[in-house]
Amino acid sequence: xxxxxxxxxxxxxxxxxxxxxxxxxxxxxxxxxxxxxxxxxxxxxxxxxxxxxxxxxxxxxxxxxxxxxxxxxxxxxxxxxxxxxxxxxxxxxxxxxxxxxxxxxxxxxxxxxxxxxxxxxxxxxxxxxxxxxxxxxxxxxxxxxxxxxxxxxxxxx
Amino acid sequence: xxxxxxxxxxxxxxxxxxxxxxxxxxxxxxxxxxxxxxxxxxxxxxxxxxxxxxxxxxxxxxxxxxxxxxxxxxxxxxxxxxxxxxxxxxxxxxxxxxxxxxxxxxxxxxxxxxxxxxxxxxxxxxxxxxxxxxxxxxxxxxxxxxxxxxxxxxxxxxxxxxxxxxxxxxxxxxxxxxxxxxxxxxxxxxxxxxxxxxxxxxxxxxxxxxxxxxxxxxxxxxxxxxxxxxxxxxxxxxxxx
Numbered sequence: 001x002x003x004x005x006x007x008x009x010x011x012x013x014x015x016x017x018x019x020x021x022x023x024x025x026x027x028x029x030x031x032x033x034x035x036x037x038x039x040x041x042x043x044x045x046x047x048x049x050x051x052x053x054x055x056x057x058x059x060x061x062x063x064x065x066x067x068x069x070x071x072x073x074x075x076x077x078x079x080x081x082x083x084x085x086x087x088x089x090x091x092x093x094x095x096x097x098x099x100x101x102x103x104x105x106x107x108x109x110x111x112x113x114x115x116x117x118x119x120x121x122x123x124x125x126x127x128x129x130x131x132x133x134x135x136x137x138x139x140x141x142x143x144x145x146x147x148x149x150x151x152x153x154x155x156x157x
Numbered sequence: 158x159x160x161x162x163x164x165x166x167x168x169x170x171x172x173x174x175x176x177x178x179x180x181x182x183x184x185x186x187x188x189x190x191x192x193x194x195x196x197x198x199x200x201x202x203x204x205x206x207x208x209x210x211x212x213x214x215x216x217x218x219x220x221x222x223x224x225x226x227x228x229x230x231x232x233x234x235x236x237x238x239x240x241x242x243x244x245x246x247x248x249x250x251x252x253x254x255x256x257x258x259x260x261x262x263x264x265x266x267x268x269x270x271x272x273x274x275x276x277x278x279x280x281x282x283x284x285x286x287x288x289x290x291x292x293x294x295x296x297x298x299x300x301x302x303x304x305x306x307x308x309x310x311x312x313x314x315x316x317x318x319x320x321x322x323x324x325x326x327x328x329x330x331x332x333x334x335x336x337x338x339x340x341x342x343x344x345x346x347x348x349x350x351x352x353x354x355x356x357x358x359x360x361x362x363x364x365x366x367x368x369x370x371x372x373x374x375x376x377x378x379x380x381x382x383x384x385x386x387x388x389x390x391x392x393x394x395x396x397x398x
Contacts, residue, residue, distance in 0.1 A: 005163070047188065047189050047190050047191060048188060048189075048190035049190060049191075049192060050190045050191060050192030051192045051194075052192065052193075052194030053194070054194060054195045054196065054197070055194065055195075055196040055197070056196070056197050056199070057198075057199060057226045058196055058197065058198040058199075059198060059199060059225050059226060059229065059283065059284075059286070060283060060284035060285065060286065061284065064196075066194050068192075070190065074188075078188055080190075085194070088193075102196075129196065131198070133284050134284065134285055135284065135285065135286075136285065137285050137286045137287055139198055139286075140198055140199065140200055140201045140286045141197075141198060141199065141200030141201070142197070142198050143195060143196065143197050143198075144195070144196040144197070144198070145193055145194070145195055145196075146193065146194045146195075146196065147191065147192075147193050148190075148191060148192040148193065148194060149189065149190065149191050150189065150190040150191070151187060151188070151189055151190075152187075152188045152189075152190060153186060153187055153188065154186045154188065
């Protein structure tokens with residue numbers, strides 16, 4: 001009888017812990033509810049914000065660099081561990097959003113980078129973008145949109 | 158015995174959960190971030206209106222070099238001779254590699270232009286990009302030559318065009334007796350032969366507009382226009398650099 005009680009108690013404790021852990025792990029949802037800055041994704045989670053300086057003067061054969069600024073909307077430091085850019089659109093159908101029109105490279109700087117709470121930081125590295133020499137003629141006088149995505153982790157104080 | 162086993166089981170489970178919970182708490186949360194950057198490519202400028210001059214029996218076409226963005230010049234130009242005769246002769250186009258200088262020029266030999274009235278336009282190009290065609294140059298009239306000798310042709314082609322190099326893509330059907338052994342070639346649009354017999358002279362035409370067999374008189378030459386500055390045709394104002 002006693003061993004049944006023990007097993008039941010252990011199972012209850014285990015279930016409670018699993019439920020509690022699943023509510024916390026992976027997302028900063030509870031902290032996010034307290035924040036007033038930062039974008040939210042589709043799930044309502046607060047995200048840090050990436051922004052890049054607009055780039056002009058892209059022409060066939062040239063490589064320009066995107067300087068990226070990261071805003072940490074959280075009240076705790078985060079470590080930026082990954083950053084990438086991706087061509088997501090152009091203003092002209094005849095200049096498709098493909099590497100044949102514009103190639104987006106990988107971030108050139110050192111990672112991870114620690115971002116202080118509520119701070120904006122312009123990263124020391126950059127993301128190169130290259131217009132191929134054989135870019136279509138319709139790519140002249142065209143706007144391009146490059147999406148930036150980053151992954152960070154919470155850093156213990 | 159069973160009681161002890163139960164206590165041991167409970168202690169093991171609780172201890173394991175404690176360790177796992179601590180590890181989960183220490184584990185780093187993954188946070189994502191996003192943003193967007195806008196970029197813009199410059200527009201290609203319209204070609205600068207070329208100036209033309211006669212040199213012997215050849216036409217020397219000159220124009221200002223143009224920039225795509227500051228300090229980046231076009232890498233080549235398409236120079237097209239348009240016939241001002243009626244009926245019009247086929248246009249003659251040449252792709253000219255940029256010299257890198259402030260001005261560019263190209264010479265069209267006598268066998269290309271003889272017996273016709275012509276004006277020229279320029280299209281700036283950079284890689285596969287092309288700008289809009291320039292305005293028309295002044296017209297020049299070239300007398301018909303009965304037969305352009307190879308020596309004359311070579312002499313005309315050797316005229317000082319130091320700032321231009323031509324890239325040929327096809328050979329033009331020249332006049333009947335024109336030598337085929339030309340090192341330069343022109344891209345000829347259209348299928349008309351270079352010498353087109355006319356049934357009636359065009360209004361306001363000069364003797365030079367006559368068919369090659371006619372005895373041409375001195376054509377009305379126009380002095381070459383000064384080369385236009387390229388500043389207004391540089392990179393568009395909406396591309397700050």
